[in-house]
Amino acid sequence: MSAGLSIRGLSKAYVPGKPVLRDITLDFAPRGVTAIIGPSGTGKSTLIRCINRLVEPSGGSILLDGQDLVPLRGRALRLARRRIGMVFQEYNLVERLSVMENLLSGRLGYVPLWRAWLRRYPEEDIARAFALLDAVGLPDHATRRADALSGGQRQRVGIARALMQRPALLLADEPTSSLDPRTAVEVMELLTRLTAEEGVPVIVNIHNVELAKRFCGRVIGMHQGEVVFDGPPEAIEPRHLTQIYGGEDWM
Amino acid sequence: MTARRAFAPNWQGRAALAALALYCVYAAAQLDVSGERLLVGFGEGARFLARMWPPNFERWDTLVEGMVESIQIAVLSSAAGIVLSLPLGLMAARNLSPWWISGPTRGFVAVCRSLHYVIVAILFVKAVGFGALAGIAALTVASMGFVAKLFAEAIEEISMKQVEAVRATGAGPFAVLLYGVLPQVASRFVGFSIYQLDSNLRNSTLVGIVGAGGIGGTLFAAFKRFDYDFVAAILLTIIALIFLAEIVSARVRKALQ
Numbered sequence A: 001m002s003a004g005l006s007i008r009g010l011s012k013a014y015v016p017g018k019p020v021l022r023d024i025t026l027d028f029a030p031r032g033v034t035a036i037i038g039p040s041g042t043g044k045s046t047l048i049r050c051i052n053r054l055v056e057p058s059g060g061s062i063l064l065d066g067q068d069l070v071p072l073r074g075r076a077l078r079l080a081r082r083r084i085g086m087v088f089q090e091y092n093l094v095e096r097l098s099v100m101e102n103l104l105s106g107r108l109g110y111v112p113l114w115r116a117w118l119r120r121y122p123e124e125d126i127a128r129a130f131a132l133l134d135a136v137g138l139p140d141h142a143t144r145r146a147d148a149l150s151g152g153q154r155q156r157v158g159i160a161r162a163l164m165q166r167p168a169l170l171l172a173d174e175p176t177s178s179l180d181p182r183t184a185v186e187v188m189e190l191l192t193r194l195t196a197e198e199g200v201p202v203i204v205n206i207h208n209v210e211l212a213k214r215f216c217g218r219v220i221g222m223h224q225g226e227v228v229f230d231g232p233p234e235a236i237e238p239r240h241l242t243q244i245y246g247g248e249d250w251m
Numbered sequence B: 001m002t003a004r005r006a007f008a009p010n011w012q013g014r015a016a017l018a019a020l021a022l023y024c025v026y027a028a029a030q031l032d033v034s035g036e037r038l039l040v041g042f043g044e045g046a047r048f049l050a051r052m053w054p055p056n057f058e059r060w061d062t063l064v065e066g067m068v069e070s071i072q073i074a075v076l077s078s079a080a081g082i083v084l085s086l087p088l089g090l091m092a093a094r095n096l097s098p099w100w101i102s103g104p105t106r107g108f109v110a111v112c113r114s115l116h117y118v119i120v121a122i123l124f125v126k127a128v129g130f131g132a133l134a135g136i137a138a139l140t141v142a143s144m145g146f147v148a149k150l151f152a153e154a155i156e157e158i159s160m161k162q163v164e165a166v167r168a169t170g171a172g173p174f175a176v177l178l179y180g181v182l183p184q185v186a187s188r189f190v191g192f193s194i195y196q197l198d199s200n201l202r203n204s205t206l207v208g209i210v211g212a213g214g215i216g217g218t219l220f221a222a223f224k225r226f227d228y229d230f231v232a233a234i235l236l237t238i239i240a241l242i243f244l245a246e247i248v249s250a251r252v253r254k255a256l257q
Helices: A044-051 A074-081 A099-107 A113-118 A123-135 A151-164 A181-198 A209-215 A238-245 B011-030 B035-052 B060-092 B099-114 B117-128 B132-156 B160-168 B173-204 B215-224 B228-256
Strands: A005-012 A021-028 A033-037 A059-064 A084-087 A169-173 A202-205 A218-223 A226-231
Touching (some): A005 A044, A021 A044, A044 A059, A044 A169, A099 A123, A113 B173, A151 A181, A169 A181, A181 A202, A181 A209, A218 A238, B035 B228, B060 B099, B060 B132, B060 B173, B060 B215, B060 B228, B099 B132, B132 B173, B160 B173, B173 B228, B215 B228
Parallel strands (some): A033 A202, A033 A218
Antiparallel strands (some): A005 A021, A005 A059
């Protein structure tokens, strides 16, 4: 039994013969923020979605605290998913539900259906939701509808929803790509601070290399479905970026 | 040098219009629809209208009894049709159900919709006998045909991103429906349901003509006895009810937006 996430020989091909991920093997410590950088279409998103099985891997194994997630089905898969929080590029809040309902939807893997339906959540869930709303800086927004919020506010709710799961791992798929530069920094700051406080390891796909260097203790560079760089942000040199993104004109 | 043409002549369109006009003349001759016949018809119509006036509300108790039964048929069939349409709409939605469920369900819903409700009412009168039950059953089938299709279309238009996010929390299939799907379609579902109740009120006044209960039976009987003043009273009451229903449903739908 090893703590943390361990990916072994993971591959994925949406179309047979055209692999998006080629034999990825990575180990993640049970703490800290890891960034995955790379050009669009290089399989970053696919890699992250394979972990919580929103995308079905074609081969390999993904071990979370020693349990292989790849063969899980039905209830076992749901029990694994509830321990993995996810933050999305376009927030993916349920637009017509209130902020509080969106937060509590993070408990759907834990509470019985009738409680979810009647909104009769346990006291401690409600209390935690309010505490997280305070923590993300939206103390007075519990009863607002999600579609009434700005982008930055929505992503704060997205982070709070993921933390409601009390996850053993948090995945963030381009969490700042739909935000303006200043809000992006604020959201990354919030994400890294709250997850550090709760001791949740984070894997974040990110386009912005500067943000990755600033907030992440480890950077993984991908190119055409393969890992081409893996190390601390200080170790990234221009030649690595050339290798990851190709060409030099853009730098 | 020939003159340049700014517009190409549409010979096909002209030919089609000419053919349509010819067919209309032919069909009118076949059916003995002539100017002479039309004049006779209008004369009869005027006499008929004269006999309808003034409307006779003397037998208001029969009238009220029939109207109340019609309203009951409309409400019960709408309720049953909408409740049955919820699972049907979900099963027919191609983005949430596998094709081997959505295909047959869509087929079933299409069959419900394909027969006119009066024909369905006749079938039910033959099957379960005269009375309101046949009317309720017929309008329930008709409601399923329309509401389930509208529900399915609404579900197919939802954002799957929101569904994906709820699924990623580890929610079970019913929790995903409650939190990911239903909030996105609830207000449209209510709108469709009110619309269906509205049309069932109208439809329920007719099924009585084939013996399936409601004011239609009273209306038909009044026709057969040549009680045209009572017919007028019934028609005015139906019109008033439909107007009222439309005003109420328009208000409710506006409030929902």
